[in-house]
Amino acid sequence: MTAAAPFCTIVPPFVLDRLAEAGHEPAVHSLALDAAHRAARLSPAPPVAAPGLNRVVYDAGHGQRLPGRSVRTEGRAASSDSSVNHAYDGLGATFALYADVFGRHSIDDRDLRLDASVHYGRDYDNAFWNGRQMVFGDGDNVVFGDFTACVDVIGHELTHGVTQFTAGLDYQDQPGALNESVSDVFGSLVKQYALRQAAADADWLIGAGLLAPGVQGVALRSMKAPGTAYDDPRLGKDPQPAHMRDYVDTSQDNGGVHINSGIPNHAFYLLATALGGSAWERAGRIWYDALTGRTLPADADFTAFARATVAAARARYPDDRPVVDTVTASWAQVGVSPG
Known part of the structure; x- marks a missing residue:
């Protein structure tokens, strides 16, 4: 069960x-x-x-x-x-x-x-x-x-x-942040696919239009620019980092699952826009394969997930080395090394 x-x-x-x-x-x-x-x-x-x-x-x-x-x-x-x-x-x-x-x-x-x-x-x-x-x-x-x-x-x-x-990622610390990030990634892809938007044309916002008039912000999170979704006297400032050097070590929010998800979110944004075209076609496919491949442990951290995406890219695009290199480079840009 x-x-x-x-x-x-x-x-x-x-x-x-x-x-x-x-x-x-x-x-x-x-x-x-x-x-x-x-x-x-x-x-x-x-x-x-x-x-x-x-x-x-x-x-x-x-x-x-x-x-x-x-x-x-x-x-x-x-x-x-x-x-x-x-x-x-x-x-x-x-x-x-x-x-x-x-x-x-x-x-x-x-x-x-x-x-x-x-x-x-x-x-x-x-x-x-x-x-x-x-x-x-x-x-x-x-x-x-x-x-x-x-x-x-x-x-x-x-x-x-x-x-x-599928992966059943633990809802705590880095595995929990991955759990939240995967949901942001595919939530954004649902919107992009419904609108038939190219990666370059998407807003990469989660919850655009959800904030009521008068709230100083555009959404709950930004995958393109983590930390910029809102800055409001009532809500505070969006705390998401975009790089591991700014990783937030906290006991709140199950170890910052909604906060540190900005790091893998940004890695996906960088990959999708670097590959171009529709984000669901290659970047989304790689993330989906990593999530559903039955090799990812429930306690996977960012490095483990990054390695899983590189392996998924190699398996799906064995004759397209630039795709694999772009996956690796996208993680490196947010301070995560797949090794």
Whole structure:
């Protein structure tokens, strides 16, 4: 039986902690809900035997019982509720990337039905994957808006499920930062694939449009320029480093999993833009092969993952030495040596 999945949210706990300390009541409420789900540690539900894309969106009705009332199933017409439709479309966009590009049959590669609940809680400032389904808050509309509105957020959270069913990276320190980074990478690729964007044209932001008007920032994270996504009196300054020399040694955030993920994030950005074209075609393929190759230990650090990507590049492109060299160079630029 697959082990319980880590509880993974898109908004880092240190951001909500800062807001809560300033007396922002929705953040206090959101932290309490997150703590309850983190303690639950759900194991994944058995896959539904239904080949192909199969989505169910539920309405939690601002309550806290999951999944809620079924409001849109696969193939049904659009709802009058934009959150329902955004969730439905985001599930589909994520499924499309994994199926079309990587030949993966849903999140678990065994046709797992994609379930999502919208309107969870009141002013809930987060979205998460709990090992079984997606859950979205509406945001408080003061700091955060609707969490269904960003397709890369949906792709990010569902990718925690992919990691759960493949490498199972520990959610602590460097393995945890890799877990978060992989979700950022494929979340960004979901968005790029849906828009058919070349790597050079992508914004490389995670959660662009999620911050409410008046918040000084553009997104939750930037893969292109870690540390620049926001600088706001309420949120503080984006703490992500882009290089190992600035690695943050902390006991917060499971050892900085949402912070130090900026380092492997930036390595992927450098690789994708150096290779050019569509990021999902070569850079994404290499990262996917490394994640799913069954050779990566759950406690892999940045160096181990870098070595896995170099090995994946050699295996997939045996006659294209420049691709392998570019992978190595991209890691070197963020201070990680694959050896």
